[in-house]
Amino acid sequence: MGRGNSALARVAVIVRAPAGWLWWLGVLSAGIGLLVPGLTGRRIGVLGGAALFVLVGAVVFAARRRRYERLARGASRAGRAVFLQDRAVTVRNWRRSRRWWLLLAFLTAIGSSFAAPATLGLALAGAGAGLWAKAMWLGGLERRSEALLWIRTEWATGSPAASGVRGYLTTGVGAGDAGAGGGRR
Structure with missing residues (x-):
């Protein structure tokens, strides 16, 4: 699987x-x-939003972790003929393909403030915090195995743990331009 x-x-x-x-x-x-001010008032909206922030962040962090671990354990070594995509290109491709969904989520969060102020906005921020924590967890997984996890770009259109993903590939820790957890080096 890792050749070509x-x-x-x-x-x-x-x-x-x-x-x-x-x-x-x-x-x-x-x-x-x-x-x-909203229908429920600011205090209830913010308290509900804080609860949703924690709940959504925990759910996003925990989602599909076993699948990530299983794919990481079964990863094969990448061949010499592969091209490693830059971090900036990966982020730009993700953003371009989902910019309308981000705009829709942003407008929905603002619109929901007329019912419960700040609630969906804090839930959206919780999803971002959960994804950041999951990326840090993946960075720890990479450090423990002393190999970076990669996926073929054609499989990466959705989630890197989606059912269509057949496996991960690994390289040494010096490959690519992103640090552990996907951050800048």
């Missing part, structure tokens, strides 16, 4: 790509939502 010409993207970078966008759009929509 193909392009590879880092698994941790794909997981981390939406984290910043979801976090900042969630914080911004929660801040805008605080300007509207």
